Amino acid sequence: MHNGGSSSSLGPGGLDLTQAFFRPIISAAPPSPTKRHTKISVIGAGNVGMAIAQTILTQDLADELVLVDAKADKLLGEMLDLQHAAAFLPRTKIMADVDYAVTAGSDLCIVTAGARQMPGEARLNLLHRNVALYRAIVPPLVKYSPETILLIVSNPVDILTYVAWKLSGFPSNRVIGSGTNLDSSRFRFLIADHLDVSAQDVQAYIVGEHGDSSVALWSSISVGGVPILSFLHKQEIFYEKETLENIHKEVIDGAYQVIRLKGYTSWAIGYSVANLARTLLRDQRRIHPVSVIAKGFYGIEGGDVFLSLPARLGRSGVLGVANVHMNDEETRRLQSSAETILELTGQLEI
Amino acid sequence: MHKSGSSSSFGPGGLDLTQAFFRPILSAAPPSPTKRHTKISVIGTGNVGMAIAQTILTQDLADELALVDAKSDKLRGEMLDLRHAAAFLPRTKIIADVDYAITAGSDLCIVTAGARQMPGETRLNLLQRNVSLYRAIIPPLVKYSPETILLIVSNPVDILTYVAWKLSGFPSNRVIGSGTNLDSSRFRFLIADHLDVNAQDVQAYIIGEHGDSSVALWSSISVGGVPILSFLDKQEIAYEKETLENIHKEVIDGAYEVIRLKGYTSWAIGYSVANLARTLLRDQRRIHPVSVIAKGFYGIEGGDVFLSLPAQLGRSGVLGIANVHLNNEETQRLKASAATISELTSQLEI
Helix, strand or coil: CCCCCCCCCCCCCCCCHHHHHCCCCCCCCCCCCCCCCEEEEEECCCHHHHHHHHHHHHCCCCEEEEECCCCHHHHHHHHHHHCCHHHHHHCCCCCCCCCCHHCCCCEEEECCCCCCCCCCCHHHHHHHHHHHHHHHHHHHHHHHHCEEEEEECCCCCCHHHHHHHHHCCCCCCCCEECHHHHHHHHEEEEHHHHHCCCHHEEEEEEEEEECCCCCCHHHHCEEEEEHHHHHHHHHHCCCCHHHHHHHHHHHHHHHHHHHHHHCCCCCHHHHHHHHHHHHHHHCCCEEEEEECCCCCCCCCCCCCCCCEEEEEECCCEEEECCCCCHHHHHHHHHHHHHHHHHHHCCCCCC | CCCCCCCCCCCCCCCCCHHHHCCCCCCCCCCCCCCCCCCEEEECCCCHHHHHHHHHCCCCCCEEEEEEHHHHHHHHHHHHHCCCHHHHHCCCEEEEECCCCCCCCCCCCCCCCCCCCCCCCCHHHHHHHHHHHHHEEEHHHHHCCCCCCEEEEECCCCHHHEEEEEEHCCCHHHEEEEHHHHHHHHHHHHHHHHHHHCHEEEECCCCCCCCCCEHHHHHHHHCCCCHHHHHHHCCCCCHHHHHHHHHHHHHHHHHHHHHHCCCCCCHHHHHHHHHHHHHHHHCCEECCCEECCCCCCCCCCCCCCCEEEEEEEEEEEEEEEEEEEEECCHHHHHHHHEEEHHHHCCCCCC
């Protein structure tokens, strides 16, 4: 398996120019690795993993990018395809291997690997298969990068983030799931598209399970600082609760719709995860709805459950959860979301 | 097919907030389209087209991005997957349709659509099929954007650029093929990797046919301003001609290797074409090896043949060809490349 870095000879004929091409200056210290060297490892070189890797590369978020997958040919092909773009990108070391040793010293490990649901397969069975996969993935990642942040993307993301946390033994601030970061983006897109405003001016969270029981926090949506629901009341604009639920449903359906049309989703999750990577590695202290350990919040006490809450993120991972107000209904839905997840986790053997 | 832009009602329940949410200021002129509105259309939403579209989006090169393909489900899925990333990107209008009307007013049209070679199919037959495809693609593009620049990516790119030129009736400065821009990047990557220097400091052109008869311009390669061949001579470093040819061969094989390993190439060509798009639309006046009409250069007189030469590019397309010196051997190889292409083109019915 090829690694990046200077090959010993140029081409199959063996032409070695290194010693002669550049001359060192006098009294120089030998080259030492730069202190600031950001390394990101992406586990899984499928559509999602590669969209994430390529977006990270384009946005210049890392000095070193590592790909790991079980399929060696596919992996090498993807690595070469990225390396061939060298003339168009800032210099980034790109490496790949089936062996996890290549991930050593990663600041961030992004796990996208996961078994796909077979037709007719029970959700619990799929989960068991993914737990088995994670037993092969998480321990080596931890061994080679004991200080890393684990960012889990594979589905079902909330449960697999919990699994990763248990298998890693890491403190909970360093194990995060991509959660509802993307659902919230789809939500913000719908609202922004209607109001003809930039999606970045729409503050809107979807929290809870990344899935059918997610919770849209209508009571805290604001646009340019204007809270939507109280605005509707003040303007005496009538709306039905069902309308809001339909909008939320359109968000949940968004992913299924893309899968039905093109076979899978990739670009949006790529941008979503690159966005999280930037906040984490550049210590941006931004608030993202991501899957974190939710025990103790909003009356969730049943067990160690991971689900998405608006969390402030920085270089050391999760700094805390934003104290967003939830009305009674939202709190109930969140607790119910937690129970759904907890019931499934209880049946796993971790 | 949905278009983006404020949808008339919000969600399936029909909640209309537009009139009430934002209040206009006094004495304002009605909203008018911004004068600077860059529109790029990408024809073909396969792996190559989508890698190009996504890189253009990430690098913020356009205000409007239009996608066209014959397969409407796949097309719509890809459009939605890009739109869902709205919260993570600057606001870009993303539209898609099987109907070319959607490309109207494009500053740049990038054509990636093309038939794939069937097992045992002759090259000429594949070409004839692609010419038929281009008869359906080029005229509508021209009709809807008579001032556009056509950037051809489909293979065999040199011949299809010629075909696009003939079918469009455009002046030759506005029909360009992606040519050897990527081959040159792979070439620069190999040299840079060996010398442990940034690929952007390696000036190295591969020109001629984008394919097996491409020509590596060894005599004009320089690194940090140092011309490689005369450097080797001065340093009395012996090298065999075969060694140089093996390096060139490794470049040509680069694409085949990626195809063999992962099934196709996408990321590198995505960056390569986005790089050309930036030079063209931002009027950068940079020199790129791209497929242009080569008649009159380096003794090429046979017919209207397109092949890659180091061309200065800007907002009006090809501004001219850099007067790079070719030695006798390089000139001969280039002419042979031209003859190969010319022979095939003459068998087409255009």
